[in-house]
Amino acid sequence: KNKWIDNVVRIISYIGIITPSFVFAIFFVLIFGYALQILPTIGRIPPGVSLPPRITGMITLDALVTGNFALCLSGLKYLLLPAVSLAMGPLSQEARITRTTLAGNLGKDYVAAERSSGLSERTIMFKYLLKPSLIPTISIYALDFAAIIGNAFVVELIFNWPGLSRYGMNAMLQKDLNAMVAVVMVYGILFMVVNIIVDLTVGFLDPRIRLGEQSAE
Known part of the structure; x- marks a missing residue:
């Protein structure tokens, strides 16, 4: 810091x-x-x-x-x-959020206990601090994915890249309803898959979620 x-x-x-x-x-x-x-x-x-x-x-x-x-x-x-x-x-x-979370976790009691036990700063950082600090970052991956989809059309236009976003925009301009529905369905499925992966990853990194599910059962 x-x-x-x-x-x-x-x-x-x-x-x-x-x-x-x-x-x-x-x-x-x-x-x-x-x-x-x-x-x-x-x-x-x-x-x-x-x-x-x-x-x-x-x-x-x-x-x-x-x-x-x-x-x-x-x-x-x-x-x-x-x-x-x-x-x-x-x-x-994501770098900004990770940095802010890491800075906040540096003042936690468990970090002071690990330092007092003689662990190196490198070990504390990569073994004990980084994993919980990544949870808020991973949680916004789905929103970032949506932002990428929204920005893809202009970027594809600049690089003359025949991507899906450009195809969907052209379909909308040409009033091609079938193509528009297909693009929306593909992006909807991708967004759902990304959200599922994010939820599974957060559950893996945060044991409180797994323990909460077990206690609920």
Whole structure:
């Protein structure tokens, strides 16, 4: 707490929280695509490259399954900037919440007892502090997933990425009811699965939830 790494994380998390995903997308395109020219910014694979045999519909995964590792690596390069653009906001919020929870738990009695028993700060941090501090962070994963879905359309438009959000927006503009219903159903199922995973993970990390369920039974 109050060390240089803590201050750096706080500043980066503040910037990530207040900056929209499409601003990160434009910034990454200008820096990595045009200024440095080290990462691709448009599409999913290099022009003129044949698609791998369709198995899952995801080019990177299909290339990996079929043994085309060069295309898989190339697909990951095309995926990197859109993924990071969408993840910056949620990751910044989660880093902020984790940092706040860790700082609050540092003053707990059990931390003082562990220090008095001679445990190192590293052991206390990673073995006893990090696990309970992650519970509030994991609890907001479902909300972050919804935020990513909402921001995906603009990011996909900037990177010319034919994703599901862009498909759903085009279906809405074209008044394609069947496509709109399909997109809503897919996102609804994904959101439900994410919520279930979050609940199971929180129950695993927090024994009070498991003990509460057992006492209720």
